[in-house]
Amino acid sequence: MQTAEIVYNGELRTTSTHVRSGSVVETDAPVDNNGKGERFSPTDLVSSALGSCMLTIMGITSRTQGWNIEGTKVSILKIMGTEPRRITGINVEFTFPDGHGLGEKQRTILERAALTCPVAKSIHPDIVQDVKFNW
Template structure:
């Protein structure tokens, strides 16, 4: 169990402190929801959380298989909807592998997006779209 401490500071800013490490950061509401976007927003953290979770789980799987994954890049695009309440409607993940792998390794790594704990915690209404590419394709 991990404890995260959140303190509301004012002006839609919160200070978030990670219990085990003591590391802190600030959040702000986004521009389209009365904020100033001076810091990352809570829904942006969700998007970052998914991307970093997938990269971490892929890293674990790659390590277990003896595969070099250094240089993996993930860009997450978050789209908000109002239906009727404001929520994350779609997350598009552009996952760029640093190199090509054999088909079995590629399939195993691609399937990690389905087992990432953050992905599995999403409401089924959130559209989740992973797009895979390789560094030599850009």
């Protein structure tokens, strides 16, 4: 079964439909690349996928261990290069709410889980992944 179907809508916009669920994501070219910047750009989605994947893997790990990381947030900063135009870096910053009661060992386990998520391992090694954990 296909993962997604993508339609070009004109005006540098696409609609991606997740085949299994019907969930929809629209993209727009960024302002600095002839678009309106009114939606995620494809490179925004790549960068956001890294943070989402890290949080998901941390969620799996914490659920398996009986820990709670609900409310954890991640901020993403995508860094673009120009020759050729591509992502050159992704800054990922985690902020964990107070009150989770996780010790140093649990934090280390969660950090390692995040850093080994499938998206992190799929991104080309030339793209710098700068990850910070604010406990």
